[in-house]
Amino acid sequence: MSLNLADIRQDYAKKELSPEDCLSDPVAQFQLWLQEAISAEVMEPTAMHVASVGADGRPSSRIVLLKGVEHGQFLFYTNYASRKGQQLDANPWIALTFFWPELERQVRIEGKVTRVAPEVSDAYFASRPYTSRLGAWASEQSTEIPSKAELVKRAAMFGVKFPLGVPRPAHWGGYAVVADRIEFWQGRPSRLHDRVQYTLNSDASWHKVRLAP
Template sequence: MTLNLADIRLEYAKKELSPEDCLPDAVAQFETWLNEAISAQVNEPTAMNLAAIGPDGRPSARIVLLKGVEDGRLLFYTNYQSRKGQALDHSPYVALTFFWPELERQVRIEGRAERVAPEVSDAYFASRPYTSRLGAWASEQSSEIASKAVLVTRAAMYGARHPINVPRPPHWGGYAIVPDRVEFWQGRPSRLHDRVLYTLAADGGWKLSRLAP
């Protein structure tokens, strides 16, 4: 059977968006939409597509989970030695995308990633389930392994080493994304979608504008 992808389409009509509807601060507006996504029980509301540029100059993207919004920054945690960690060591500039199809909404965020303070990473790591903490030690993320048994063996080894308290590995911690460009997209009928762009001004304030769909 041949799939006709060109015929797969939806008509969006749930809500509208204009610059006049938006808060002056881009991150505050994002938090408003995020809270609405959580309240609407959309699937994985904190999942975000993180795109970065590696040392080879090639872009790579993956889904990670947002774990905090603090002081105008978006936080997530990972293995610093993973492919994404190596990319962020090469270039701190990233792009994030949130997609909430149940609300016909998308948010695109661009900015700079910086490592959070060790005590911030320590606090979040301590809040994770015991098995997740062991997994951070067991997985040499993004490296090739011979089989799943390698992970199981390493997890058991670290479990024996840390039967109760699992310290944070030195290669694992958080990043904070400091945004300088944020776009809110609201689906509309006839593909005449609403797009509101925030760009960070030199004085630290946000400029709002409407974009053509």
């Protein structure tokens, strides 16, 4: 049986969105939508598509979990030595995308990243389950490994080394995204979707407009 992807269509009609509906602060608007996604029991509401570009100019993307929205910044944690970490070190521009199909909504965030303070990474790392903390030591993220058994062996080795408290490895920590462009998308019938975009002005205020779908 052949699969005709062109015939797969979904019309959207749950809600509308206009600039007048949106708060003046896009981060506050994001938090409102995120809470609605959580309340609607969207699967993995904090999952976001993270796109970065390395020194070679090639883009790369993956799904990462948002771990905080603080002081107007979006926080996530990862291995600094991973491919994504190396790309962000070479080029701090980043794009985040959230998609909540149950609500027919998407949010796109663009801006720059900086590493969070070590004490912030320490506090979050300490809140993780014991096995996840061991995994941060065991996994040399994005590097080639001979087998899964080798990874399990490394985790067991660090379990012996850290039977109780597991300190945060220096190669693991958080990033804070400072946005300068945020867009809210609400699906609508006939592909006439609602899009509201905020861009950051030089005086730190936000300019809000409607975009064509």
